[in-house]
Amino acid sequence: MTTPLLLDLPVPSGEDAFLPDASEMLEAGAFDPARFQEASIAIIGQVRAHLENASTRGLRLTEPRDLMRAARSLMTEDSGEIADLDEERLSAIVDLYLRSGIQVYSPGYMGRQFSGVVPLAGAIDLASAIASQPSSYYEAGPLPSAVERIMAEELNRFIGWEPGRFAMVTTSGGSLANLTALLAARNDRYPGFWSDGAAALGGRVPAIAASEDVHYCVGRAAGMLGIGQRQMVHLPANRFGQISPEGAEAALDAAAERGLDVFCLAASAGTTSLGAYDPLDELADVARARGLWLHVDGAHGASLLVSDRLRHRLRGIERADSFSWDAHKLMFTPGVCTLLFYREREKSYAAFADDYRQASYVTDREPSACAAFDSAGKNFECTKRPLIMNLWVLWALYGRALFARKIEYLCDLAEQTWQLLRGEDDFQTLHRPECNILCFRYAPADPRAREIPGLQVAIRDRITENGRFFISKVDVEGEPALRVVFMNHRIRMEHVHELLQEIREIARDLPA
Numbered sequence: 001m002t003t004p005l006l007l008d009l010p011v012p013s014g015e016d017a018f019l020p021d022a023s024e025m026l027e028a029g030a031f032d033p034a035r036f037q038e039a040s041i042a043i044i045g046q047v048r049a050h051l052e053n054a055s056t057r058g059l060r061l062t063e064p065r066d067l068m069r070a071a072r073s074l075m076t077e078d079s080g081e082i083a084d085l086d087e088e089r090l091s092a093i094v095d096l097y098l099r100s101g102i103q104v105y106s107p108g109y110m111g112r113q114f115s116g117v118v119p120l121a122g123a124i125d126l127a128s129a130i131a132s133q134p135s136s137y138y139e140a141g142p143l144p145s146a147v148e149r150i151m152a153e154e155l156n157r158f159i160g161w162e163p164g165r166f167a168m169v170t171t172s173g174g175s176l177a178n179l180t181a182l183l184a185a186r187n188d189r190y191p192g193f194w195s196d197g198a199a200a201l202g203g204r205v206p207a208i209a210a211s212e213d214v215h216y217c218v219g220r221a222a223g224m225l226g227i228g229q230r231q232m233v234h235l236p237a238n239r240f241g242q243i244s245p246e247g248a249e250a251a252l253d254a255a256a257e258r259g260l261d262v263f264c265l266a267a268s269a270g271t272t273s274l275g276a277y278d279p280l281d282e283l284a285d286v287a288r289a290r291g292l293w294l295h296v297d298g299a300h301g302a303s304l305l306v307s308d309r310l311r312h313r314l315r316g317i318e319r320a321d322s323f324s325w326d327a328h329k330l331m332f333t334p335g336v337c338t339l340l341f342y343r344e345r346e347k348s349y350a351a352f353a354d355d356y357r358q359a360s361y362v363t364d365r366e367p368s369a370c371a372a373f374d375s376a377g378k379n380f381e382c383t384k385r386p387l388i389m390n391l392w393v394l395w396a397l398y399g400r401a402l403f404a405r406k407i408e409y410l411c412d413l414a415e416q417t418w419q420l421l422r423g424e425d426d427f428q429t430l431h432r433p434e435c436n437i438l439c440f441r442y443a444p445a446d447p448r449a450r451e452i453p454g455l456q457v458a459i460r461d462r463i464t465e466n467g468r469f470f471i472s473k474v475d476v477e478g479e480p481a482l483r484v485v486f487m488n489h490r491i492r493m494e495h496v497h498e499l500l501q502e503i504r505e506i507a508r509d510l511p512a
């Protein structure tokens with residue numbers, strides 16, 4: 001028996017057509033605006049209760065198998081018909097979702113760089129999801145495209161570039177922003193690379209210079225860009241995780257002697273491990289003298305720019321060729337929302353050759369005035385969420401001070417915790433925090449504790465098991481250390497005291 005081709009199937013026609021029925025049925029069911037509102041209000045109620053739960057709790061991680069079983073039990077049977085909306089099922093799904101994840105609104109959460117958001121941004125995100133205005137083209141997302149320009153101008157108040165000469169584009173995450181900037185840097189140095197690939201290099205061996213502490217996405221980018229991970233030139237850092245300009249000079253000289261053509265220096269404004277800020281002004285001197293593109297990964301730490309008190313950490317940022325900035329970290333907007341800045345507007349088009357202009361389905365031969373607001377020439381995404389809306393609406397409604405106050409609070413908390421630890425005999429401090437990330441070790445004089453194998457990791461594991469706090473660990477100068485990241489203004493010094501107490505009790509009970 002042969003299966004009939006799709007084209008051979010009977011096509012309903014005339015008055016018997018099922019078309020109007022299907023349309024009505026869809027409109028009365030899953031697409032009904034009134035039922036959507038009702039169901040959404042119930043969800044918002046659950047989210048509110050989740051936000052109001054300020055108890056101290058860490059991560060109770062469910063086994064994937066159990067979670068899959070729970071999720072499966074919440075799925076409707078496939079009867080061939082569209083199921084009626086079951087409010088209880090919906091509520092159970094939302095409950096499972098909120099319960100099973102890291103409790104970012106709890107003062108027990110001190111572990112990672114993602115954060116609770118300003119809740120209203122979630123409502124805007126909902127509106128964005130439903131309005132469905134992908135924002136790589138002005139025509140598809142007019143307001144997002146327009147406010148992207150406004151936000152660029154607003155934030156440039158803290159950078160100081162000449163209006164109209166710089167550019168900013170949003171991307172889906174800091175990793176993609178860094179990749180995009182490094183691609184622009186590569187194409188800028190080797191203009192033929194885009195069309196001819198490595199053949200355009202003429203024997204040159206391109207390389208990227210960065211410190212060991214640079215985020216792993218930079219090494220990945222080297223692999224993806226045809227540079228090769230081996231062509232990462234490591235710039236030495238001091239014990240606080242900052243690149244030393246003298247060390248950088250020496251490493252770059254040595255790289256040149258090895259025949260490497262370093263075209264980009266990637267610095268960090270807030271490293272992931274220690275929250276360390278590289279000396280941007282000094283590194284800009286190094287980069288300028290050698291004709292290197294200076295990219296600054298500010299995914300975590302660029303947000304300090306909005307604080308008058310903390311901006312100095314990024315002294316020299318205005319001399320960078322490009323820098324990235326995650327608003328879903330210290331700007332407390334729903335993930336993802338990353339801003340990628342270029343000092344020179346034209347360079348923002350270097351990452352992607354103008355190939356998209358040849359896509360006749362999105363562009364006209366004679367670009368309109370609106371086309372200047374298209375971001376497609378600067379970002380990899382075609383469909384791109386209107387990332388900027390969450391940030392812009394918060395900025396429009398509450399102003400800069402909302403962000404500045406919260407960031408200052410979190411950085412002050414890290415500073416005070418460091419002060420506290422310095423005064424405790426049984427804790428070892430490793431650096432004075434430059435932002436909201438603080439690393440330290442538990443190092444009691446008691447010789448028994450010193451014999452506990454992998455003490456720091458064991459403490460971290462036990463803290464997670466206990467379920468009251470959630471912190472992380474990181475290697476500092478090759479040795480494990482405990483790491484807290486303060487992303488939540490609900491954390492007070494009393495919670496820090498409780499954490500230290502818990503660490504002491506854990507270490508006392510650990511078998512040596």
Ligand SMILES: *Cc1c(COP(=O)(O)O)cnc(C)c1O
Pocket residue numbers: 113172173174175176215217268270271272297298299300326336338
């Ligand atoms: C978080 C982070 C990244 C990665 O950004 P995503 O938005 O998670 O892709 C890159 N660099 C630094 C310094 C970061 O902290």
